[in-house]
Each structure stands twice: as structure tokens, then as C-alpha cells.
Amino acid sequence: MSTNASNCRQIRDRLSSYLDGELGDELRVDVDAHLEMCLSCRQQLQDLKELDDACRMTLGPASLVGKSRAAAAARLAERIESASWGGRDEHAQPAANSADRATAAPRFLLPFVVAAGAMFCVWLARPPRAPDGPDLPTGVGEVVAVAGDSKIAIAETPGAWRNLSWQGQRPIVMPAGARVRTLAATCELRTAHAGTLRLNSDSEVVLHSEDRVELVRGEMWCRGAVGRELMLIAHVKTQQPSLPESSIVTFTCPSATEVQCSVPPDASQASCFSNGDASCKTSTLECSVPANTLVTVPGGGTAPAMQPADSARARSWQLPLLHQLGEAGQGERDALLEQLLARIGAAKASYLLEEDIRALGPAGAPPLLAYARSDRSRARPELRRRAARIGCYLSTPTSRSELQQLVSDTDSEIATYAKQAIQRLNDAADPSE
Numbered sequence: 001m002s003t004n005a006s007n008c009r010q011i012r013d014r015l016s017s018y019l020d021g022e023l024g025d026e027l028r029v030d031v032d033a034h035l036e037m038c039l040s041c042r043q044q045l046q047d048l049k050e051l052d053d054a055c056r057m058t059l060g061p062a063s064l065v066g067k068s069r070a071a072a073a074a075r076l077a078e079r080i081e082s083a084s085w086g087g088r089d090e091h092a093q094p095a096a097n098s099a100d101r102a103t104a105a106p107r108f109l110l111p112f113v114v115a116a117g118a119m120f121c122v123w124l125a126r127p128p129r130a131p132d133g134p135d136l137p138t139g140v141g142e143v144v145a146v147a148g149d150s151k152i153a154i155a156e157t158p159g160a161w162r163n164l165s166w167q168g169q170r171p172i173v174m175p176a177g178a179r180v181r182t183l184a185a186t187c188e189l190r191t192a193h194a195g196t197l198r199l200n201s202d203s204e205v206v207l208h209s210e211d212r213v214e215l216v217r218g219e220m221w222c223r224g225a226v227g228r229e230l231m232l233i234a235h236v237k238t239q240q241p242s243l244p245e246s247s248i249v250t251f252t253c254p255s256a257t258e259v260q261c262s263v264p265p266d267a268s269q270a271s272c273f274s275n276g277d278a279s280c281k282t283s284t285l286e287c288s289v290p291a292n293t294l295v296t297v298p299g300g301g302t303a304p305a306m307q308p309a310d311s312a313r314a315r316s317w318q319l320p321l322l323h324q325l326g327e328a329g330q331g332e333r334d335a336l337l338e339q340l341l342a343r344i345g346a347a348k349a350s351y352l353l354e355e356d357i358r359a360l361g362p363a364g365a366p367p368l369l370a371y372a373r374s375d376r377s378r379a380r381p382e383l384r385r386r387a388a389r390i391g392c393y394l395s396t397p398t399s400r401s402e403l404q405q406l407v408s409d410t411d412s413e414i415a416t417y418a419k420q421a422i423q424r425l426n427d428a429a430d431p432s433e
């Protein structure tokens with residue numbers, strides 16, 4: 001089978017249906033065969049999957065599954081139009097008519113529309129101000145927020161589990177040695193030294209002390225307290241009968257760093273990465289882990305593996321929690337959204353034809369502008385220009401402050417696009433000129 005451009009185009013039109021399991025056997029076999037030999041289409045499929053995951057996490061698991069996706073996308077596109085742009089087309093270009101074309105966008109674009117919409121719904125729906133709570137927790141920590149399903153399980157003494165429904169009014173105090181297990185929920189704990197610990201769904205931790213936390217399984221993210229080292233512990237199981245059944249892995253992270261740690265359900269390994277220089281220790285070895293490096297320690301004394309990691313992607317599951325935290329989580333949530341939007345913008349600018357991107361209408365502007373403003377786009381000036389040009393073309397008054405930042409861009413071409421876009425918005429706002 002050839003992998004020429006028109007063939008790729010055909011395959012890409014089918015990727016969304018392929019992901020939803022909606023293709024007939026014959027077409028599915030075609031797509032499989034093409035994916036096997038075409039790296040670029042495989043990458044696009046991977047991007048679509050990631051966007052899907054981001055959407056599910058942002059909107060909740062029930063709202064965006066399989067066939068309901070197209071309907072949800074259409075609904076979101078409507079909400080985007082009416083919520084953030086007041087339902088009015090501000091575009092001055094005669095041929096744009098982007099709102100009509102957005103609804104007629106090919107089906108494989110829907111995940112992009114949904115992703116942009118999902119981000120925006122979270123962005124726009126800012127909850128009321130959370131009560132200020134600078135008081136440090138009693139015990140070694142407190143559960144301060146739960147998102148998703150409200151149920152978590154807590155055991156203050158080993159084995160004595162009780163199920164709790166989070167009501168949101170007051171923190172749940174954790175004594176030393178307490179366990180927290182999330183089911184479908186995610187939750188945030190604050191330690192007695194003002195560190196932060198977030199647990200993904202289907203995870204379990206033991207709070208041995210304020211600065212020593214054991215991850216039994218699942219995924220957690222922590223921000224260590226100022227002036228205190230954070231120790232993360234995992235019991236990793238060995239598959240070989242000649243070795244002890246499990247070994248302890250300890251990651252030590254410097255004060256006030258951000259750390260992500262995960263242990264799969266079978267506890268066959270433990271992975272950790274931090275934005276500071278950390279160290280990793282088992283009964284047989286000790287090694288240092290440079291900042292922003294993912295270290296994975298398998299059971300059985302095998303050497304750890306290290307690779308660079310993308311922290312924004314790893315953190316996307318925290319969006320609903322940050323939303324739940326209200327104003328307290330707002331700065332962090334905006335920064336994370338901006339990073340995720342930049343990823344979506346990069347995917348759009350890389351894979352979609354310009355006419356398809358334009359067909360997204362105003363929903364396409366924020367991710368593209370976020371990408372153009374991100375550090376990651378600096379290494380790819382051509383792609384950055386493309387994203388900026390289309391993002392500026394699609395922009396509406398809500399993107400004014402983003403445009404303003406691009407006006408002083410070091411790339412004069414990008415600065416010109418931004419100036420023209422602002423001029424267009426000004427002209428539309430004042431029809432007398």
C-alpha cells in the first residue's frame with residue numbers, strides 16, 4: 001500500500017470513527033494496514049487519543065464516551081459560540097463566515113472542537129470564591145478537596161476502611177499512618193507543613209508523616225513544603241522466585257519541588273519525576289535523578305531507566321481538582337490549561353490543512369495563539385508563524401490580550417499579524433471609521 005498524501009488524507013478523515021469503533025471491518029483493516037506503515041498518521045492518531053483523554057478528564061467520564069462525542073461536540077461548539085463570543089460574528093473578512101463552516105467541519109475535526117470547547121467551559125465557569133484557609137492542618141495532613149465522584153475511602157488504622165462522601169464544607173483530618181484510597185474520585189491533601197498532595201483516581205497512599213508518603217498504587221502529584229525534603233516510598237514487587245518478594249524504593253525530593261509518582265496496579269515498578277534534582281534509593285542501589293527526568297525502577301534489583309518527561313501532559317488529570325479548588329486553584333489551572341492548549345495548537349498547526357483549521361472558527365484561535373506564545377513553539381519558527389497567522393485571523397475580542405502580547409513579538413511577521421488582527425477588532429467595534 002502506498003502512503004502518498006491523498007491516501008493519508010483519506011485515512012485521517014476516518015481516524016475519529018476508527019477511535020470510536022464505528023468503522024466497518026473492511027475500512028478498519030485498511031486503516032490498520034496504513035497505520036502500520038505510516039508514522040505521520042500514527043502520530044495523528046496518538047494526538048487524537050490524547051485530545052480525547054483531555055476532553056474526558058475535563059468534562060467528566062460520563063459526558064463524552066463513544067457515539068455521544070459528536071453530539072457533545074456540537075453542543076459545545078454552540079456553547080463556545082454563545083458563551084464566549086456572545087453569538088455574534090465579529091469577523092470582517094468577507095469569505096470567513098466561520099460559524100457556518102465550523103458546524104460543517106469534517107468529522108475528524110470534532111475532537112479538536114470538543115477539546116477547545118472543553119478547555120473553555122472550564123475556563124469560563126469559574127466557581128465562587130473559596131473560603132480562605134491559611135490555618136495549618138492538624139494531624140499530619142487533611143483532605144481539602146475531592147473532584148469527580150465524591151466518594152473516597154479512609155483508614156486511620158490498618159484495615160479499618162470507611163467510605164466517605166465529600167461534602168466540601170470542612171477538611172478531613174489524617175493522623176500519622178492514615179491511608180486514603182480514591183475510587184472514581186481525585187483528591188487533594190494538604191500536609192501539616194503546607195505541602196500539597198494530589199491523588200489521581202484508583203490510587204492509594206499512606207501518610208507515614210508530614211514529609212514521608214507511601215504510594216501503594218496509582219498516581220500522585222506533590223508539591224513539597226518549603227524547607228523540608230519530601231520522601232516518597234513504594235513497595236515494588238519482584239516476579240522472580242529467587243529474590244525477596246518485594247523491595248522498597250525511596251525517592252527523595254528537595255524542598256518545594258513538584259513531584260509526580262506512579263505505581264501500576266501489580267506494583268511491578270515505581271516511577272517518579274520532579275522538577276528539581278532528586279535521588280532514588282533501593283536496597284541495592286542509589287542514584288541521582290536530574291530535574292524533569294522520569295525514573296522508573298522495576299522490581300528485582302534491575303537498573304532504573306531514565307527518560308525526559310512532559311509534566312503538563314502528566315498533570316492533565318488535575319484539571320477537575322483545580323476547578324474544584326475555585327479561586328485558590330485558578331492561577332495554577334490557567335497555567336496548566338495554557339500549556340495544554342499549546343499542545344492542541346501544535347497538533348492543529350502540524351496536521352490539519354489550513355482550510356480545516358480556519359473552518360474551526362473562533363474556537364481555533366485560543367489554542368493556536370497559546371501555541372504561538374509558548375516556549376515549545378520557539379524551536380519551530382515556521383509552524384509558529386503558521387499558528388500565529390491563522391490564530392490571528394480567527395481571533396475575536398476575547399483574545400485581545402493574547403494578541404497584544406504578540407504585537408511586540410521578536411518575529412516581525414508574527415507582530416504584523418497581531419497588529420492587523422487588533423486593527424480588525426477595533427474597526428469592527430467602531431463601525432463609524
Ligand SMILES: [Zn+2]
Pocket residue numbers: 003007008009011034038039040041
Ligand atoms: Zn498516512
